Structure formats: structure tokens, C-alpha cells
Amino acid sequence: MAEMDLGDLRADNPLKIDNPALIPAARYHDEDFYRLECERVWPHVWQMACRLEQIPNVGDWIEYSNVGKSVIVVRTKDGVKAHQNHCRHRGVPIAGGAGNAEGQHAHGNCAKSGFICPFHGWRWNMEGECTFVYGRHLFDEEVLQKDELALRPVRVETWGGCAFINHDADAPSLRDSLGPVLDRLEARGMSKLRSQWWFATVLPANWKVAMEAFMEGYHVMKTHPQLQHAQPSLYNARYGHETGGIGATINPNLSVRDNVEEALASMELLGAGMAGLVQPKEIAIARDLADAPLPDDPQLAMMTWYGLVCQAITDRLRAAGEDVPDLPRVMQEHPVEAVEFLFPHYFLLTYFTSMSSYRIRPLGPESCLFELWSLTHYPEGQEPEVPREPVMLPFDSPDFPMIPRQDYANIPIQQKGLHSQGLDVVRLSQDREGLISNYQRLIDGYIAGVSGERLAAANRKLGGNFDGPILDLGLD
Ligand code: FES
Numbered sequence: 001m002a003e004m005d006l007g008d009l010r011a012d013n014p015l016k017i018d019n020p021a022l023i024p025a026a027r028y029h030d031e032d033f034y035r036l037e038c039e040r041v042w043p044h045v046w047q048m049a050c051r052l053e054q055i056p057n058v059g060d061w062i063e064y065s066n067v068g069k070s071v072i073v074v075r076t077k078d079g080v081k082a083h084q085n086h087c088r089h090r091g092v093p094i095a096g097g098a099g100n101a102e103g104q105h106a107h108g109n110c111a112k113s114g115f116i117c118p119f120h121g122w123r124w125n126m127e128g129e130c131t132f133v134y135g136r137h138l139f140d141e142e143v144l145q146k147d148e149l150a151l152r153p154v155r156v157e158t159w160g161g162c163a164f165i166n167h168d169a170d171a172p173s174l175r176d177s178l179g180p181v182l183d184r185l186e187a188r189g190m191s192k193l194r195s196q197w198w199f200a201t202v203l204p205a206n207w208k209v210a211m212e213a214f215m216e217g218y219h220v221m222k223t224h225p226q227l228q229h230a231q232p233s234l235y236n237a238r239y240g241h242e243t244g245g246i247g248a249t250i251n252p253n254l255s256v257r258d259n260v261e262e263a264l265a266s267m268e269l270l271g272a273g274m275a276g277l278v279q280p281k282e283i284a285i286a287r288d289l290a291d292a293p294l295p296d297d298p299q300l301a302m303m304t305w306y307g308l309v310c311q312a313i314t315d316r317l318r319a320a321g322e323d324v325p326d327l328p329r330v331m332q333e334h335p336v337e338a339v340e341f342l343f344p345h346y347f348l349l350t351y352f353t354s355m356s357s358y359r360i361r362p363l364g365p366e367s368c369l370f371e372l373w374s375l376t377h378y379p380e381g382q383e384p385e386v387p388r389e390p391v392m393l394p395f396d397s398p399d400f401p402m403i404p405r406q407d408y409a410n411i412p413i414q415q416k417g418l419h420s421q422g423l424d425v426v427r428l429s430q431d432r433e434g435l436i437s438n439y440q441r442l443i444d445g446y447i448a449g450v451s452g453e454r455l456a457a458a459n460r461k462l463g464g465n466f467d468g469p470i471l472d473l474g475l476d
């Protein structure tokens, strides 16, 4: 996208961020700002369109739609392709077409029949070539040029077990846009993970409110108090007054054995509350090591214990036929943050060998579709059936795991609060809530029409920034 005159920026984007720690509240509900995002951000970014296991066979397709643009992602003989989902005759979507408002995820297989437009019956094959025009003689040949009738291609890249699409032919590649975070996640076996389950809900909140609820751990003490009660030393070290940093996760008042118990209790709570992030198979292996011989020094003891747990999980899951990563090695060589974000709307929570992944799409200025996948490894041939559509639940459904349900409790009420008279800005911790500011200012960069290369350079700085500081993104 071309550089714009930055002198016009103020008039263009009246809600531009001036102080990186103060975010204008109207950015979360203003209709003009939402329109700017739809026109200047979404058409230029890499969007996670589907998981590849949803389209395992040649001809399998799925519709991905967001902010009014619908795309067909299809597996062809030559790999995954994407097409604009509109008929070249008079524009009707040729597949699905209901959009995502109700959580629709149209899918099917086009190997035999191709795509058939529901209006007048023109047809296309999976490559996007038009194969049939009903009543061809009724048209002037000039309007039926072969190239013109082909479905418009959309850029697609596959990575990490997912297909990503981008509507901008000139945008830097997925790798150039996201940078080393991709390597770190791949080292964790990202592309080998399979869906265990897939849930979705509609949240009455701006999509950024929903994203930002997961960008810091500072809310754990109040929103998920059970986690802090299970392992107070971790959270006090990270957010309280005590110094010591993230390594100081032991309680000096407890014996080594009680520290191990605290860690196990925390793992079990996370396993129950996040349903899938820490799997029962992993907790059982850790439990078996509760009495492992450990050094007397509590700090050293806990480091040793975590090392033993990681090694045992690797060994035992591999022995059971799972292609899991070498956890002790990747934790040293490719440390990932507890949550890793892929701008703009996809993020992953990591613990041992499994992950939770979340995708958020706006449905309007104050509504969004929020999807959660639990991802884990399976021995070959024992993978469960792939969910082709999410289970739609109300956001306050007791069927959601406890921890996202606790997050969902805050999101709609925050959205209401953002309308309050006198709330001009939300204020951020420069040390712990920096990712929120970094994200928001990258959005401003897109709105301002900054060059793709500079946007990608700024985007690459976002990786590993969960709970992190406000950064200079080089956009001003
Ligand atoms: S609009 Fe598709 S065939 Fe006419």
C-alpha cells in the first residue's frame, strides 16, 4: 500500500494515539474508527483462515469470511489455494455465503461437482477456472473472456497447521510480517497439533477489547484468583512488590516437597480451568514425579523438578506414539511466552506439549466472534474426528472452561464502561500492558498508510511481548 501524506493523519484518524500509555476509549466503539479498521487494516493483514486438518482431501473447501469479505480456501492437487467467493457473472457467493454472523463455517468437497453458483448455475473447478456457463450463446463472447471468468485469487500461505490469507497482493509475506515467533512456535511442534475441540461464542464487545483481555497476566489476581491462590509466589514475584523476577517462583517458607505440591496443584487447576492447555496425560506424568529425589536448595530443587517433568513428558508421550517436541531442549533454545500473538487476531497459549488457540473476528464495532481450539498431539491413526464447525455457546455458558468464562465475564461489562461519560482514555502500565499499546499503534500505522515494510518491521517486534513493555515500533 502506498505511503500517504502523514500531515493528513490527524484529520484522517481523529482517534490516533498520542501518548502510548493512553488509548482513546472511543477506539472501541466509534463507528468511523471501525470503518477505518475495515478499510485500512483488515484488507492488508494475514488472517488465520482455517486449520489445515479441516481440508484434508483434494477438493475439500471451507469458507472464511471477515468484515464483509468472503474467501474460499480449498485443497487442490497442487496445495492449498484461496479464491474470492463471488460469482464472476453477477456477484453471488458461490460457496456458503452466509458470512460469520451466526458462526457459519460453510464447507464441503468440490472434487466431483466443482463450485456451482446458486443463481444461474455457472461452474468453477477447484483451481478457480470457469468450466460452465449456462446459455453461453446468450452472451457476447467479449464479456466471457476465460481469464475474466476465473475466480479472483487470494494470497494464501500455510504455516503451523493453518492456512493464512491476505487480500493485499503487495503485503510482505507471512514470515516477513510475523518474524521469529513463527520459529519458536514451530519448534514447539505447532504444525503437528490436531484439534481436540472447537468452541465459539459471540461477545458483545469490540474485537480489540476481547483480544486485549489476554495480553497481560496482571488480571489473574482478581479475575482468576484460584490460579494465584494455588501458586502465589509466581504471581507475587511477577506483579507484586517483591522483586525477583519470573525465576523466583518458589515459596521460601515451604519445604521443597510442598513447593512441588504447590506446582502440581497449580498445574491441575490450569488443566481443569483451561480444559486442554495442560492435558490430563501430562499432569499424570508430573504427578508420578511428586516424590522424585531433589536437591536441598529450594530454587535448584524446583528447577530440577520442572526439568524432570519436561523430560518425562517427552519420553513417555513419544513412547506412546506422539510426535511431541523435545521439551527440555525447546524450552531452552526456543522459549515462548505463555501467550504468543500473531497480529491481528490469532493467538496461542502454551504450556507443555499442547496449546490453546484463539481467533477473534469483528462482527461490528461492538460485537465479535470468539473461537477457541484445544490442540494436542495424537499417535498416528488415533486422531479424533476433526471438528468441521465450532460448537456455538452463549458466552456465559457453563460449558466453557472456567478460565475463559472468567475472562468473558469482564469483557461485555468493560465494553459498557468504555461508553461512560468522562472516560476519555484507558490507561496502561508501561511495563506489563505494553502489548495492548503496541497492537493499537500498529493499527494506527495501517490506518496512516505506512509502507508494508515498516509495518512488518513493527509487527515483528510484537512477538514474545505478552506481559511486556510499551515498545518503540518505529512508526512515528
Ligand atoms: S450470479 Fe452466478 S451464475 Fe449468475
Ligand SMILES: [Fe+2]
Pocket (backbone or CB within 6 Å): 213, 214, 219, 223, 224, 403, 407
Ligand atoms: Fe484471563
